Amino acid sequence: MAYECIKVETRGGVGLVTLDRPKALNALNAKLMAELLEAARAFDADAKIGAIVITGSEKAFAAGADIKEMQSLDFVEAYMGDFIGGWDKVGTVRKPMIAAVAGYALGGGCELAMMCDFIIAADTAKFGQPEITLGTIPGMGGTQRLTRAVGKAKAMDLCLTGRMMDADEAERSGLVARVVPATELIETAIKAAEKIAGFSQPSVIMAKESVNRSYELTLAEGIRFERRLFHSLFATEDQKEGMAAFAEKRQAQFKNR
Ligand code: CAA
Numbered sequence: 001m002a003y004e005c006i007k008v009e010t011r012g013g014v015g016l017v018t019l020d021r022p023k024a025l026n027a028l029n030a031k032l033m034a035e036l037l038e039a040a041r042a043f044d045a046d047a048k049i050g051a052i053v054i055t056g057s058e059k060a061f062a063a064g065a066d067i068k069e070m071q072s073l074d075f076v077e078a079y080m081g082d083f084i085g086g087w088d089k090v091g092t093v094r095k096p097m098i099a100a101v102a103g104y105a106l107g108g109g110c111e112l113a114m115m116c117d118f119i120i121a122a123d124t125a126k127f128g129q130p131e132i133t134l135g136t137i138p139g140m141g142g143t144q145r146l147t148r149a150v151g152k153a154k155a156m157d158l159c160l161t162g163r164m165m166d167a168d169e170a171e172r173s174g175l176v177a178r179v180v181p182a183t184e185l186i187e188t189a190i191k192a193a194e195k196i197a198g199f200s201q202p203s204v205i206m207a208k209e210s211v212n213r214s215y216e217l218t219l220a221e222g223i224r225f226e227r228r229l230f231h232s233l234f235a236t237e238d239q240k241e242g243m244a245a246f247a248e249k250r251q252a253q254f255k256n257r
Pocket of ligand 1: 023024025027028063064065066068069084104106107109111130131134137138139140142
């Protein structure tokens with residue numbers, strides 16, 4: 001499949017998507033988001049792929065939604081056209097997605113990174129929700145996901161002042177899982193994704209589903225949900241294999257069954 005705004009490759013059991021609109025610092029538009037969703041869904045459906053990495057360039061993961069393309073929209077066009085409506089479908093991909101962020105992750109770029117399951121940042125990364133400087137607010141979940149990730153104080157600070165957070169502050173705040181030197185970013189993200197891809201896919205997908213449920217359920221309901229999934233995994237061959245391999249002091253050979 002030929003894409004215009006992204007590059008797609010596989011590295012073993014890992015699907016790698018590179019955002020590729022360098023002249024616009026990977027600003028997100030309908031075409032790029034449709035391609036990204038198509039590529040992510042294709043990896044999701046491919047039994048050989050166990051995890052997905054989304055990355056950008058050294059300078060920018062993505063500098064936000066494309067301002068030049070949306071600047072002339074009026075309310076009725078935005079509302080009736082459901083502007084950016086389908087973009088958060090990236091969050092419906094079932095296999096784990098890692099955002100490997102170098103440079104700017106601003107506005108929709110920060111929001112896209114937060115739709116992924118975790119973020120590995122280069123020491124050059126800068127995160128922000130600068131929409132307020134444009135006379136608008138985040139529209140792809142920034143006020144919601146950022147607040148859940150870093151708490152009200154930092155989320156208000158970023159959304160109201162439009163300032164950027166560097167990689168260290170983002171890690172301290174809980175937005176980012178790890179910070180690595182920029183030269184090691186892709187390899188670190190691929191290695192983490194390969195590690196995930198080596199585990200049993202049913203358990204990986206259930207772990208992701210269960211962590212995500214913690215955003216939506218009360219603690220008691222979430223724990224009940226987790227317990228049902230935990231019990232259900234005793235029905236898999238891979239649970240038998242994983243525990244037998246531990247007892248026999250050997251490497252597990254998972255079959256995703
Ligand atoms: N949309 C469209 N084009 C963009 C863009 C964006 N979000 N961000 C950068 N570009 C373009 C610039 O217009 C410029 O194009 P030209 O060469 O044709 O002039 C090119 O990318 C390079 O950008 P700069 O020259 O500005 O590069 P810089 O290094 O001086 O600055 C930057 C980098 C600080 C990231 C700056 O580009 C910037 O502030 N970008 C906008 C960030 C922003 O406000 N993002 C939020 C968008 S709104 C949104 O995302 C809403 C939502 O929640 C869905």
